[in-house]
Amino acid sequence: MPNESGSVYGLTILSPIIDDPHARISHDLQLRMHLGALPRGEDSPFAKVSSTHMARLTVMNDVVYVGMPACEEHLQSQYLVFESNFDGDLDTYLRRMATEIPDHVDSVWSHCIGYPGAGDVAAFESYMKKCQLTTTFYFADVNDKTVQQTLRALQTQAAVASFIERNQGKPAAELQNAFTKFLGKLRAAPDPRPGSGKDQSI
Amino acid sequence: MSKLNETDIQGFVLRGYNFPLARYMFLHLADDDRAGQFLDRLLPSITTGEHWDDGKPDSTVNIAFTHKGLRRLRLPAASLLSFPVEFLEGMQARSAVLGDTGRNAPERWESIWREERVNAWLGVNAMSEQALESCCADMLRIMEETGGASVVGWQDAAALKVDGQLTTKEHFGFTDGFGNPDYLGFERSTQPGQGKLMPDGSWAPLATGELLLGYADEGGELPVAPIPHLLANNGTFMVYRKLHQNVAAFRRYLEEKGRQYVGGKEKLAAKLVGRWRDGTPVELSPDSPDPAIVMDKKRNVNFTFGNDNAGTRCPIGAHVRRTNPRDAFGFEGRLTNRRRITRRGLPYGPYAPEGAEVRDDEERGVAFMVLNANLARQFEFVQQQWIEYGNDSHLGNEKDPLLGNRDEGGSFLIQGTEDPKNPPFLCGALPGFVELRGGDYFFIPGMTALKMMSTGTVDPR
Numbered sequence A: 001m002p003n004e005s006g007s008v009y010g011l012t013i014l015s016p017i018i019d020d021p022h023a024r025i026s027h028d029l030q031l032r033m034h035l036g037a038l039p040r041g042e043d044s045p046f047a048k049v050s051s052t053h054m055a056r057l058t059v060m061n062d063v064v065y066v067g068m069p070a071c072e073e074h075l076q077s078q079y080l081v082f083e084s085n086f087d088g089d090l091d092t093y094l095r096r097m098a099t100e101i102p103d104h105v106d107s108v109w110s111h112c113i114g115y116p117g118a119g120d121v122a123a124f125e126s127y128m129k130k131c132q133l134t135t136t137f138y139f140a141d142v143n144d145k146t147v148q149q150t151l152r153a154l155q156t157q158a159a160v161a162s163f164i165e166r167n168q169g170k171p172a173a174e175l176q177n178a179f180t181k182f183l184g185k186l187r188a189a190p191d192p193r194p195g196s197g198k199d200q201s202i
Numbered sequence B: 001m002s003k004l005n006e007t008d009i010q011g012f013v014l015r016g017y018n019f020p021l022a023r024y025m026f027l028h029l030a031d032d033d034r035a036g037q038f039l040d041r042l043l044p045s046i047t048t049g050e051h052w053d054d055g056k057p058d059s060t061v062n063i064a065f066t067h068k069g070l071r072r073l074r075l076p077a078a079s080l081l082s083f084p085v086e087f088l089e090g091m092q093a094r095s096a097v098l099g100d101t102g103r104n105a106p107e108r109w110e111s112i113w114r115e116e117r118v119n120a121w122l123g124v125n126a127m128s129e130q131a132l133e134s135c136c137a138d139m140l141r142i143m144e145e146t147g148g149a150s151v152v153g154w155q156d157a158a159a160l161k162v163d164g165q166l167t168t169k170e171h172f173g174f175t176d177g178f179g180n181p182d183y184l185g186f187e188r189s190t191q192p193g194q195g196k197l198m199p200d201g202s203w204a205p206l207a208t209g210e211l212l213l214g215y216a217d218e219g220g221e222l223p224v225a226p227i228p229h230l231l232a233n234n235g236t237f238m239v240y241r242k243l244h245q246n247v248a249a250f251r252r253y254l255e256e257k258g259r260q261y262v263g264g265k266e267k268l269a270a271k272l273v274g275r276w277r278d279g280t281p282v283e284l285s286p287d288s289p290d291p292a293i294v295m296d297k298k299r300n301v302n303f304t305f306g307n308d309n310a311g312t313r314c315p316i317g318a319h320v321r322r323t324n325p326r327d328a329f330g331f332e333g334r335l336t337n338r339r340r341i342t343r344r345g346l347p348y349g350p351y352a353p354e355g356a357e358v359r360d361d362e363e364r365g366v367a368f369m370v371l372n373a374n375l376a377r378q379f380e381f382v383q384q385q386w387i388e389y390g391n392d393s394h395l396g397n398e399k400d401p402l403l404g405n406r407d408e409g410g411s412f413l414i415q416g417t418e419d420p421k422n423p424p425f426l427c428g429a430l431p432g433f434v435e436l437r438g439g440d441y442f443f444i445p446g447m448t449a450l451k452m453m454s455t456g457t458v459d460p461r
């Protein structure tokens, strides 16, 4: 099914950027500067919308014809391209964007034509859906696991590796004892934070 | 394809000389016509791939240039700019791609490499001390008389003597020099396992263009090469890396972990590399070394990993499996065919016998060289993706156990089975066994190209 791969949703949005001849700095340039300064990792706005596997915001200037013979053609406008792979359905995700990071969303999309603002959640949802394209390719690393499951799995993998290193070769009873303790600790460990790259040791 | 013109190709490219001694001289070239005069005087001494009907010579001479060196030789700008960008930049500028950071960062390299003063590599291989010294003296005389080049540094290297016997061992104690590709058109007895794997399980030589410029490569294209064609033809690119070996750290690690690992120290060493110290491929003989396999040219490089996906014979992260995965990634090995490299070089520093006192700060390592047609696609890819990273083999960011650039400890998993004699084992707290001390990217021109360079007749139009 387009836009959905297992439990992961692939969202592609193209929003036309405002072309204002009177702007001191054109909107596409303002957007580029704003996007370039956005924090990444745990401080990324999309770490707060915690069902996000991967999100990407870019400015598309134009598409250049590279065939032969040369031919000049242009897009109708410049576009903000937003791609996201996330868990769950589209409505929930858009609502989370509008309610959990409204300031971030506004400061990006306010450069786009016809943007209603995140304050009116229903209008925001319908605007975004109007700008949606069908997605058939997904971020290669996304499988059918949720963000939380993935982060947990990485945490478990690192913890188990370090457990093995500390305990391999021990007599069975001692090993079992250590493993039971380890399991308890692992289960009680807090979920890794969205956007965190480094494994958090147990 | 037609037969190669071996007399137009530098001998070092066509064959590993298997001479016991080498001196790699690093030259700075004069910034005027004298550089070309030096090269012109040198030309008759250069060893080509010609047949040695009258027996082996007692020494050989070969030459290669950095991009800076080619500029000093006054190649036209149109030719200089037509070289691939990674060669143009040089190895230092590629440190982020190569993972040459931290303890391997250029700031820590020897000064001639850090300051990028090397314009040319002049490699002399010799049968004896006397032949080496006399050949090098001839070279120095040509440099002095023409004023076209001076030596800014050199690296002596030599086959290791173990118990008084010349060997092909490297300092960690492994027999080296088995795995190197065969190429189409090379007059060299091909060994099953050295070329590329065919769908029927047989082996065929790799396309010539994976090594030499001017010939079709595995993609059916001519390699990216400088203009004019004659400048590129029969040439190749060389990577030079001075790799220091922490022999004390390696031995200490084997001792310590070898006591915990059921297989013991020697099997542990074998699992790290994918060959036992005598050279037996672990894939063929996982439980013990087997001299009969080592001696047998039909078997000693003839193995695949396709039936060992779990790595319970040769671990998935072992050095030879990483650097030449053969069919490990499926598709009958075709994913590997564009990532093959030809290795050259010799160890430097005296061999420390097992049990002798040894320190990590003693000068000991490999003068390591790689030849390939495309630095980015071949050497750099192997170094970046397969040595310093593990994702292709589903090993996350685990690095090559032998070569990984690390100082805070990495890990290496020996996959195992339920057989109590072959249990899985996790090698943790891996120290950095190998450190980079410098090096650069070089172009090894063919003989026609050298002549054109020396006479200023390279014409890119």
Ligand code: HEM
Pocket: B170, B171, B172, B174, B175, B176, B177, B178, B179, B180, B243, B244, B245, B273, B275, B319, B320, B321, B323, B324, B341, B343, B365, B366, B368, B370, B379, B382, B383, B387, B402, B403, B434
């Ligand atoms: C101090 C550094 C190094 C040591 C001690 C070392 C050691 C070895 C040994 C013992 C072998 C097995 C013998 C053989 O198959 O010929 C081997 C094979 C090999 N190594 Fe290394 N190596 C080093 C650096 C490197 C580097 C930097 C690369 C690549 C960039 C590399 C690529 C290879 C390849 C391609 C093979 C042949 C694998 C095959 O075809 O089966 N090695 N090395």
